[in-house]
Amino acid sequence: MTVIATLLLLAPSPGNGPIGSIVMFAGIFAIFYLVMIRPQAAQRKKQEEKLRNLKKGDEVVTAGGLVGEIIHIKESIKDGQPVRAMDDRITIKSGESRVVVERGRIASVNSKTAENPAA
Secondary structure (H helix, E strand, O other), X not given: XXXXXXXXXXXXXXXXXXXXXXXXXXXXHHHHHHHHHHHHHHHHHHHHHHHHOOOOOOEEEEOOXXXXXXXXXXXXXXXXXXXXXXXXXEEEEEOOEEEEEEHHHEEEEEOHHHHOOOO
C-alpha cells in the first residue's frame, strides 16, 4: 500500500471527530520520522565515529575545502586521560603550509593507512 493510500485511509471523516485527525497526524509524523529523521541521525553518528578515529597520516578535507594530511593530533585531557572530543586541535599539512583546525570542522576523511596497508 502506498503512503498516499495509507494517509487517505487515516483521513478524518465527518463521523470520526477529532480522533481521526489525531491518528492522521500521528501517521504523518511516523512516516516523517522513518523517512527523514532516523537516516540523518545514523549518518551523523557514522560521521562522528570517523572523526573520533582519525589518526596521523589520514588525508582529510575541512569544511572550508582545505585538503591535507594529518601530522599531529592534540587530544583534550579529562581526569588525567586523553579524551577524543570534537574540539580537539588537529594539525594538517597542506602543500608547504600547516594549519590547525578543530576535529569537528573536518568534513570528510580519506584514510591513507586503510587504502595502503603495506605502505
